Amino acid sequence: MAETRATDDLEALLTESKRASRTLGVAPAQQRHTAILAIAEAIEQAAGAILAANADDLERGRANGLAQGMLDRLLLDRARIAGLADAARALAELPDPVGEVLRRRTLPNGLDLTEVRVPFGVIGVIYEARPNVTVDLACIALGSGNAVVLRGGSAAERTNAVLVDAMQRAIETAGLPRASVQTIDRFGRDGAGRLMTARGLVDLLVPRGSAALIERVVTESTVPVIETGAGVVHAFVDRAAQLPMALEILLNAKTQRTSVCNSLETVLVHREVAETAVPAIATAMREAGVTVHADAALPGVEGAEPLGAAGWSTEHLSMDVAIGVVDDLDAAIEHVNRYGTHHTDTIVTDDADAAGRFLAEVDSAVVMHNASTRFTDGGEFGFGAEVGISTQKAHARGPMGLPELTSTKWIVRGSGQVRA
Amino acid sequence: MAETRATDDLEALLTESKRASRTLGVAPAQQRHTAILAIAEAIEQAAGAILAANADDLERGRANGLAQGMLDRLLLDRARIAGLADAARALAELPDPVGEVLRRRTLPNGLDLTEVRVPFGVIGVIYEARPNVTVDLACIALGSGNAVVLRGGSAAERTNAVLVDAMQRAIETAGLPRASVQTIDRFGRDGAGRLMTARGLVDLLVPRGSAALIERVVTESTVPVIETGAGVVHAFVDRAAQLPMALEILLNAKTQRTSVCNSLETVLVHREVAETAVPAIATAMREAGVTVHADAALPGVEGAEPLGAAGWSTEHLSMDVAIGVVDDLDAAIEHVNRYGTHHTDTIVTDDADAAGRFLAEVDSAVVMHNASTRFTDGGEFGFGAEVGISTQKAHARGPMGLPELTSTKWIVRGSGQVRA
Structure with missing residues (x-):
């Protein structure tokens, strides 16, 4: 009718x-x-x-x-x-x-x-x-x-x-x-x-x-x-990251609420600290009930699942996370800009220069340093009302x-x- | 090849x-x-x-x-x-x-x-x-x-x-x-x-x-x-307009340069002053070499041409102008919002309330009071560079x-x- x-x-x-x-x-x-x-x-x-x-x-x-x-x-x-x-x-x-x-x-x-x-x-x-x-x-x-x-x-x-x-x-x-x-x-x-x-x-x-x-x-x-838009959200654990802070941010970003666009989907780890950081992250994730995905062998981690259907661009919106190792900051920025959705991405580091470059060169609506991606939210930003999170560049972003x-x-x- | x-x-x-x-x-x-x-x-x-x-x-x-x-x-x-x-x-x-x-x-x-x-x-x-x-x-x-x-x-x-x-x-x-x-x-x-x-x-x-x-x-x-966008640009001559100011603005807006989007296409005249204002406007336009168009008999004007192909929405970009009589301010606003392209529209009046309503209710990128529409321009606005005039509402307007x-x-x- x-x-x-x-x-x-x-x-x-x-x-x-x-x-x-x-x-x-x-x-x-x-x-x-x-x-x-x-x-x-x-x-x-x-x-x-x-x-x-x-x-x-x-x-x-x-x-x-x-x-x-x-x-x-x-x-x-x-x-x-x-x-x-x-x-x-x-x-x-x-x-x-x-x-x-x-x-x-x-x-x-x-x-x-x-x-x-x-x-x-x-x-x-x-x-x-x-x-x-x-x-x-x-x-x-x-x-x-x-x-x-x-x-x-x-x-x-x-x-x-x-x-x-x-x-x-x-x-x-x-x-x-x-x-x-x-x-x-x-x-x-x-x-x-x-x-x-x-x-x-x-x-x-x-x-x-x-x-x-x-x-x-x-x-x-x-x-x-x-x-x-969708959120294929990244956290980059730099070589100068404090591991305990990184773990706290990663777990919060991934598990505090999984079905939302600002939740974490991919962790990138600087190669220089991968041997220590990757197993620590994978273990913490698994203990929190998160399934770890990867596209190659991860140092110190056994039994990772393959990446999701869209590879590094997979938005799980579930208790799943992809972990990858990148050669350096440049590779991390390149990865985020290539596979992400320009929503929210964070770097964990004590290196102010590395943070500055990540914040400037990652082409996302919200870029963060030493903070959980879950903060990308109209309520958290103090807007009082939220229409949504814009991932486009014209008119409104974030x-x-x-x-x-x-x-x-x-x-x-x-x-x-x-x-x- | x-x-x-x-x-x-x-x-x-x-x-x-x-x-x-x-x-x-x-x-x-x-x-x-x-x-x-x-x-x-x-x-x-x-x-x-x-x-x-x-x-x-x-x-x-x-x-x-x-x-x-x-x-x-x-x-x-x-x-x-x-x-x-x-x-x-x-x-x-x-x-x-x-x-x-x-x-x-x-x-x-x-x-x-x-x-x-x-x-x-x-x-x-x-x-x-x-x-x-x-x-x-x-x-x-x-x-x-x-x-x-x-x-x-x-x-x-x-x-x-x-x-x-x-x-x-x-x-x-x-x-x-x-x-x-x-x-x-x-x-x-x-x-x-x-x-x-x-x-x-x-x-x-x-x-x-x-x-x-x-x-x-x-x-x-x-x-x-x-x-x-295109500019079907209006000037409304209110009942409280000073006729000499109106004539100066209209002629400038129409003839100072005709091929541009901020040039005048339509003059609307308040019915209460139409008998004096319309023939004065038509005569001044014709003396300046402008062809007058209308969709009905205009008081004191003979031989007006019919409206252009798109009626009241015609953008002539030439030495042509449409003149119409409207019952009141409401009708003028309604006409501009209906037939215009939301580019630039001006009211000529000494009535601050009428001006206030026109500026608030005309839904255009630039609304003017007692000024020539030719001022809608990046250079005139002091922007130094001009990409164009946006007639949409998202991201940039004007x-x-x-x-x-x-x-x-x-x-x-x-x-x-x-x-x-």
Whole structure:
């Protein structure tokens, strides 16, 4: 049924979003914050209906043989709903990025130039089976003055429908348009493709999900995209590393949480210290329950598994780590730039020069010295809200908060100036 | 012949650019500025060879029936070469954007976070028959620490080959890699398409040229693109406008130079003052040699031509202007947002509230009050260099100078911190 709706309906829906974005673009921060607080309240009050819809989605997911990881992401419970409401309330406390003056100059002819932050307008979000994204992104969009169009996928369709309905009613109580937050789930698979090519109606597209989803969006989209990418994250244990510090960072980066993009996938060890460091690392990893992978014999390590399907570019997102020995700092930098995903990479060393070169020459969104890669996170960076981690270089790179969901505009004030 | 080269060769060339970009990324500003100055020198010294190659291109262009406007853009003479060299020298005086600290914070756990500007890496430029872009963009890329891959089109192929050869030799004298600046013109039409999909090798693509070219790049590219777009530029003469100021601004915006994206295309007049203002504007335009277009009878104006082929969205780039009457400020804003290209739009008024609403609600890269739209220009804005005018909202909006050709990177310095 849903699939047969005319695309004209989708265009009409996006046009409504565009209209709503114009209202949001000039709405005072206080009004947008009031809407976010109303959403927090509404989500909590609608918990019963949300959980019932979620149970339906979960049952359908199980019947359709959805993987356990997917079912986990799909699941909402009272604690998670409370968490969503809390996150929304915290967001309403953040400073408003809209209107912030970035540059200002007065030209010799008296023209006054001001570059200010403005909302993008309409932000499209394409994601999979994660109802928390529905609420998070709706609130982040409001917090940055944008309208949002959500395409959450069929697996979470009922949960998302209830969530969006509750949020729309909350937004209306704050005097803002319902269409500030809309879902296009009912347009089925066609909806995602249309969102990707809706130039002029959608100003920015944010894919959240699997590498395959992101690849599809980047390839097919004619609307500007922020790539929130996979993390083939490296740690380089330099010859001048303190081994105990290295072990602590490696274990934290690998095991503190494995399913996230900032978790460690590959350890590179400087050849000069490999004989001591590699067995120590492998043993510590195994004791922590991590399976060690390698592409060649590792000094002092027996029974390493082969590398994953994508070789050194494998993103395990599990209790697996690849360990390799590199000849020197140059080889380490070369390896990271070649096989990594330009997300987060760290060097452990007491050599300031080696650290300086690694930080300068590794071409990643976040480069670290003597720190766990798990710190690449909007919350840890103090952004308050996180849209995702951008692994592209245009517009935003690394953790994205509210300012990253804004564009800019030059305002020129004159008194009749013309060009000579 | 050129068309049959294996695509592997192109991949090898882009890989060289990538390698060069790593060197440029850590090269001090002084060395890059030395290379730019060497380019200025080399271009002047190679003037004879450049003019000979350009004469060949022009002859071939005439034989192939190239339009006069295209031939004009293709033409180099001694004065234009001197202008290119002067622009390069001016560029070498600009502050270096690389390494600029944008944000810095220390987390409670002692982690030190710094966001710095870094070069993109490899910038692709696709343009048509404008050899000045070859030199400008090569120098701008060096000034922002980027390698550049140029696809200048077959019409200017010989000129560009001589220019690139001269620039590469100059860059080498500064101790930087030849591959800092490369052309892929010899790969023919296939080269442009390959550049658009060279993810991982090309970090940013800048199309410079016709609306059709830009449309193709935006549609086909999987590499991030900065859209330097067309300008359907508006002036709104409000009911509270001073008519003499309005006339001066309108004439300047329309006639000071017509072939550029910031020139005026549409005048909107508030209905309350239309009876006086419209005939005054039409008469002044006609006296200046401008043809007046309209979609309905204009008060006090006879013989207006119909609108252009694209109606209110026509970009004439010629001595033609469309004039329309709108009911009020809301209608003016609605018209500009609907038919414009989000480039530059100006309001002429003495009403501060009306100006405030126009500046806030018109969704364009540059919005102006009582000023000529011709000021939207990197040079006028004091940027020293101009890559183009971005009409998209992601990454850069409005005139783009050196900082707009940089990305950012978070540098995290720790002392063994792990995440709890």
